[in-house]
Amino acid sequence: MLEFPLSRRIYLWGFTLLLIACALPSLASLSNVRWPSALPEPTVNLGLDLAGGSHILLEAERAQVARQRLETMEEAVRDALRDAEPRIRIGDVSTAGNRISFLLEDPGQVDAARDTLEPLTQGAGLTGQRDWNIEVVDGSRFVLTQTEAGLDLAVTNAMDSATEVVRRRIDSLGTREPTIIRQGDTRIVVQVPGLDDPEALKELLGQTAELEFKMLDTQALPADIEQGIANPGSELVPGAPGSDYQGTVIAVKRLGGLRGDSLTDAQQSFDSQTNEPVVNITLDSQGAARWARITTENVGQRFAIILDGEVLSAPSIREPILGGTSQISGGFTVETANNLAISLRSGALPVDLTVIEERTVGPDLGADSIRAGILAMSIGSLLVVVLMIATYGRFGVYACVALVLNVLMILGIMAVMNTTLTLPGIAGFVLTIGAAVDANVLIYERIREERKKGRRVIAAVENGYREASRAIYDANITNFIAGVLLFLFGSGPVRGFAVVLIIGLFTSVFTGVTLTRMWVAGWLRKARPTDITV
Amino acid sequence: MRLLKLVPEDTNIKFLKWRVPFYVVSMLLIAASWALVFTQGLNYGVDFAGGQEVRVTFTDREEAPIASLREQIGSLGFGEPTIQRFGDPNSVSIRVRLPEGAEDEPGAATEIGNQVVSAIQSEFPNVRQDANETVSGKVAGEFRQTALMALLFAMLAIAIYIWIRFEWQFGVGALFALFHDVSLTLGMFALFQLEFSLQIIAAILAIIGYSLNDTIVVYDRIRENLKKYRKMEVPELLDLSVNETLARTVMTSLTLLVALVPLLFLGPASLFGLTAAITLGIFVGTYSSVYMAAPILIWLGVNSDSFVPTESVVEKQEKKARGET
Numbered sequence: 001m002l003e004f005p006l007s008r009r010i011y012l013w014g015f016t017l018l019l020i021a022c023a024l025p026s027l028a029s030l031s032n033v034r035w036p037s038a039l040p041e042p043t044v045n046l047g048l049d050l051a052g053g054s055h056i057l058l059e060a061e062r063a064q065v066a067r068q069r070l071e072t073m074e075e076a077v078r079d080a081l082r083d084a085e086p087r088i089r090i091g092d093v094s095t096a097g098n099r100i101s102f103l104l105e106d107p108g109q110v111d112a113a114r115d116t117l118e119p120l121t122q123g124a125g126l127t128g129q130r131d132w133n134i135e136v137v138d139g140s141r142f143v144l145t146q147t148e149a150g151l152d153l154a155v156t157n158a159m160d161s162a163t164e165v166v167r168r169r170i171d172s173l174g175t176r177e178p179t180i181i182r183q184g185d186t187r188i189v190v191q192v193p194g195l196d197d198p199e200a201l202k203e204l205l206g207q208t209a210e211l212e213f214k215m216l217d218t219q220a221l222p223a224d225i226e227q228g229i230a231n232p233g234s235e236l237v238p239g240a241p242g243s244d245y246q247g248t249v250i251a252v253k254r255l256g257g258l259r260g261d262s263l264t265d266a267q268q269s270f271d272s273q274t275n276e277p278v279v280n281i282t283l284d285s286q287g288a289a290r291w292a293r294i295t296t297e298n299v300g301q302r303f304a305i306i307l308d309g310e311v312l313s314a315p316s317i318r319e320p321i322l323g324g325t326s327q328i329s330g331g332f333t334v335e336t337a338n339n340l341a342i343s344l345r346s347g348a349l350p351v352d353l354t355v356i357e358e359r360t361v362g363p364d365l366g367a368d369s370i371r372a373g374i375l376a377m378s379i380g381s382l383l384v385v386v387l388m389i390a391t392y393g394r395f396g397v398y399a400c401v402a403l404v405l406n407v408l409m410i411l412g413i414m415a416v417m418n419t420t421l422t423l424p425g426i427a428g429f430v431l432t433i434g435a436a437v438d439a440n441v442l443i444y445e446r447i448r449e450e451r452k453k454g455r456r457v458i459a460a461v462e463n464g465y466r467e468a469s470r471a472i473y474d475a476n477i478t479n480f481i482a483g484v485l486l487f488l489f490g491s492g493p494v495r496g497f498a499v500v501l502i503i504g505l506f507t508s509v510f511t512g513v514t515l516t517r518m519w520v521a522g523w524l525r526k527a528r529p530t531d532i533t534v
Numbered sequence: 535m536r537l538l539k540l541v542p543e544d545t546n547i548k549f550l551k552w553r554v555p556f557y558v559v560s561m562l563l564i565a566a567s568w569a570l571v572f573t574q575g576l577n578y579g580v581d582f583a584g585g586q587e588v589r590v591t592f593t594d595r596e597e598a599p600i601a602s603l604r605e606q607i608g609s610l611g612f613g614e615p616t617i618q619r620f621g622d623p624n625s626v627s628i629r630v631r632l633p634e635g636a637e638d639e640p641g642a643a644t645e646i647g648n649q650v651v652s653a654i655q656s657e658f659p660n661v662r663q664d665a666n667e668t669v670s671g672k673v674a675g676e677f678r679q680t681a682l683m684a685l686l687f688a689m690l691a692i693a694i695y696i697w698i699r700f701e702w703q704f705g706v707g708a709l710f711a712l713f714h715d716v717s718l719t720l721g722m723f724a725l726f727q728l729e730f731s732l733q734i735i736a737a738i739l740a741i742i743g744y745s746l747n748d749t750i751v752v753y754d755r756i757r758e759n760l761k762k763y764r765k766m767e768v769p770e771l772l773d774l775s776v777n778e779t780l781a782r783t784v785m786t787s788l789t790l791l792v793a794l795v796p797l798l799f800l801g802p803a804s805l806f807g808l809t810a811a812i813t814l815g816i817f818v819g820t821y822s823s824v825y826m827a828a829p830i831l832i833w834l835g836v837n838s839d840s841f842v843p844t845e846s847v848v849e850k851q852e853k854k855a856r857g858e859t
Contacts, residue, residue: 359667372802379796
């Protein structure tokens with residue numbers, strides 16, 4: 001037990017010093033000392049609760065993706081059947097209950113209709129399933145149902161591109177090192193350190209930025225609109241707050257408009273006449289061509305510019321718009337116009353994202369927490385050191401040196417593993433400091449007992465280490481179980497607590513048992529005491 | 535050098551003499567804790583209740599205008615806010631829970647948060663927003679569920695480990711001691727209506743860990759003594775084991791306390807709940823190791839044969855050695 005050949009001593013010290021070296025850059029950054037850039041610098045990340053910043057959890061709704069798919073499919077079905085040769089006429093179209101159903105006017109066209117619709121569906125998943133099931137009931141009624149596999153795929157795709165859009169929007173804010181991660185099926189975690197204006201970030205992420213141009217339904221009767229009734233093929237859209245249409249409802253045609261996904265650029269600008277903040281948009285060639293055709297066919301009519309389901313403005317088409325550029329106004333301030341331009345440029349979100357959890361900490365509070373945490377930790381350590389040395393003398397000194405090395409090693413391992421130190425993590429350090437000496441207490445009390453029984457010094461020390469190690473390992477393993485479960489089930493800052501505890505268990509056994517044994521052995525060999533005070 | 539001795543040498547305190555009354559009291563305390571949890575309920579923080587908590591500092595004042603804040607935010611119609619001083623006298627934390635029926639609306643918590651913040655800012659322009667936490671009903675529900683699972687799995691996994699390392703009686707005893715610790719901690723939070731958040735779950739798991747430290751040290755000594763003193767009566771042997779490990783129990787509880795107390799009073803205000811829970815837990819955990827975990831072994835029928843291979847096992851091994859099946 002007390003044999004420590006030179007090679008083992010070198011190896012133990014080397015390991016210890018290496019990990020402590022890894023802690024130095026973090027210590028330097030915590031105490032605001034500049035670390036020479038020529039040296040490698042593994043640093044412990046500071047959690048948002050210490051560094052300041054925002055953690056935002058966004059969630060999309062699966063039902064919304066399903067609704068969108070239904071709408072897109074309906075349009076595709078209508079287009080395909082209209083363009084078929086010969087044209088296939090349908091009636092009694094319904095999209096209720098998450099499926100599209102319609103009647104063929106000529107039941108003889110069932111096969112032709114099926115051949116036309118089949119290419120609109122795609123494979124989904126590995127099982128050979130399609131994303132839509134096409135059924136024919138009662139001879140001439142077609143029913144198209146979304147499959148779960150198809151919806152899964154659509155949700156995954158929507159979330160992938162939503163994550164990209166979120167990333168582009170946050171990048172446009174110019175913040176440093178944002179983290180954007182998909183979580184589960186329908187969630188995105190956004191972490192942005194050191195943010196000046198968390199409200200702006202939330203606003204930017206909350207805006208779907210789905211821009212639509214839709215023709216006004218001129219046949220709608222004001223009385224119907226008031227009662228919330230839209231003509232077939234039309235829908236009612238409320239006016240956006242702050243726009244000229246605030247508090248009113250406008251009837252627009254559902255189909256045959258233009259979507260904002262054909263947009264290539266958006267810039268904030270000012271209207272040349274009114275000097276009002278506006279957003280100038282540029283369409284891609286396909287969108288420009290489509291927009292040219294629509295505006296040519298509808299000169300003199302009015303269309304509505306709709307953002308996220310609210311009407312911003314409803315200008316008249318004075319002449320065909322051929323250049324593929326357009327101006328959007330609607331009671332913007334410079335800031336909101338700029339935000340909209342950013343959102344449009346980075347693309348519309350394919351689904352609405354709702355903030356379902358937010359944690360923001362200002363940089364001042366974080367810095368205060370670190371200061372208070374380090375102060376409390378220093379005083380706590382000092383008290384433990386005094387208590388240990390008063391109780392165990394020379395052996396207490398060994399335990400205290402081990403304690404200091406222990407703290408440094410935890411920091412070093414955290415730096416190497418690139419883990420995050422959070423506010424509860426500081427509590428984890430304090431708890432580890434208080435508990436790490438337990439191993440030494442167990443061993444030293446055992447040595448006391450062995451001496452009382454009359455064993456000689458060497459035998460007492462050997463027995464002390466051997467007999468105490470069982471309980472030490474059992475206790476650490478059970479603590480490890482509790483720590484791992486906390487890590488698995490805990491979230492965010494609480495995980496930081498578990499990380500420190502878990503690493504601390506390993507290092508405290510190493511420093512408290514292995515290193516102190518080496519020092520005690522070295523001293524016993526050199527001094528050869530006949531009696532020891534433990 | 536004369537060293538400090540916290541516990542006199544060779545103590546012989548009859549801990550287990552009073553085991554029945556102590557057990558009765560402990561059972562009553564456990565029952566009272568659960569009664570409190572179910573009648574008073576736990577004062578869930580935003581993590582578990584959903585809603586929003588904002589921390590603000592009134593930079594141009596000595597003291598935060600708590601009364602007028604309460605009135606102003608109360609008039610927003612989300613129910614009574616919880617407003618507490620937080621660290622400095624001019625800093626407060628304002629908590630507004632998700633109102634009934636808003637648990638399923640994903641955007642409700644954010645909406646409340648926006649309204650509370652803008653209400654404060656319109657009345658007090660010189661207010662600095664230090665921190666903001668918003669949790670929707672759905673996320674809060676998930677937190678409640680995972681917290682419960684973490685506690686249950688931790689207790690079970692630890693009990694199984696002890697069972698494997700010792701004997702089943704020790705596993706049951708450890709589990710019972712843990713149940714005692716968790717119950718009393720929850721009861722304390724229900725009684726004083728302290729904010730119960732995710733951090734407190736972390737604290738409870740830490741308490742579980744350190745209470746087990748004590749239990750294992752005592753159990754390890756009991757096992758050792760059971761092998762050593764085959765003829766000793768079990769209650770006497772348990773007392774001996776507890777006494778032998780008493781110096782260590784006191785010392786370790788003390789080092790934990792002296793490390794934690796500065797954090798409690800000088801540490802960041804956000805850690806107060808966590809630190810307070812662990813500090814309380816050290817007392818509860820130390821008590822339960824001595825008075826819950828040890829005596830239960832008597833009733834579960836632990837004796838010196840528990841760690842001796844039974845004859846049949848020995849016979850089997852001998853047969854195996856002889857090559858018989």
